[in-house]
Amino acid sequence: MMHIKKMLIKKVLKYNKLNNMKIEKNKVVSVTYELKSEGNTIEISDETNPLVFMYGSNLLLPSFEDALYQKGKGDNFEIEIDSKNGYGEFNDYMVINVPKSTFIVDGKVDENILKVGNRLPMMANDNYGSILYGLVELIEEDYVKMNFNHPLAGKDLHFVGKIIDVRDATEEEINEMKES
Numbered sequence: 001m002m003h004i005k006k007m008l009i010k011k012v013l014k015y016n017k018l019n020n021m022k023i024e025k026n027k028v029v030s031v032t033y034e035l036k037s038e039g040n041t042i043e044i045s046d047e048t049n050p051l052v053f054m055y056g057s058n059l060l061l062p063s064f065e066d067a068l069y070q071k072g073k074g075d076n077f078e079i080e081i082d083s084k085n086g087y088g089e090f091n092d093y094m095v096i097n098v099p100k101s102t103f104i105v106d107g108k109v110d111e112n113i114l115k116v117g118n119r120l121p122m123m124a125n126d127n128y129g130s131i132l133y134g135l136v137e138l139i140e141e142d143y144v145k146m147n148f149n150h151p152l153a154g155k156d157l158h159f160v161g162k163i164i165d166v167r168d169a170t171e172e173e174i175n176e177m178k179e180s
Contacts, residue, residue: 021166022070025056028169029068031077033161037152047164054169057177061086064159073166079159083152090154097143098122098134114139122146 023029030050035043045051053060055068063086067079083089103109113120116136124130134146169177 020072021168022072023055023068023163023166024070026169026174027055028165028167028173029053029055029163030165031068031161031163033077033159036158036160037155042152042157045161050164054173054177061157068163071163073163075163077159077161077163079157081157081159083154083156086155086157087150087152088154090149094148094153095137096146096148098146100140100142100144103144114144119151120146122148 021027030052031045032047032050033043033045034041055065061081063081064079068077071077100109103114114136116139118136119133120136121131122134124132132148134148135151136144137147138145
């Protein structure tokens, strides 16, 4: 009888440990949230499509991750991130005029792609083949005015959400993060 009691206690303790896991490095975290800026809703992630990430992977805003540290499943959160700690201040130097000839493919410009309001991938002028996304703001006869700032540059961010799951990352997930 004592042996069965010890086994049950171990199972209960293990269950409680798993369900009270706190967010820290190498934990996979699932959250729902609403992101607002200047009173406007920018993005909603609900339980049908939560944000799932490995904590400490440096894929999210550091300020966002820092605010979630040591929270657990079921915890609510509200995070304010100023533009400086978010996607940075708006930089006028990131708005440039690109020669319209850059967009010529097979002798012509594809008017279905080159439209004001479209965000286009552009090859950076570096040694790494980096891709930058630029917003087409204006199309003139000889040039296209493009904005390469992040869409949320210069904006303060307000997140309200809930942690819906925290679990240990698998060895495979940890190795994948190391490789990327």
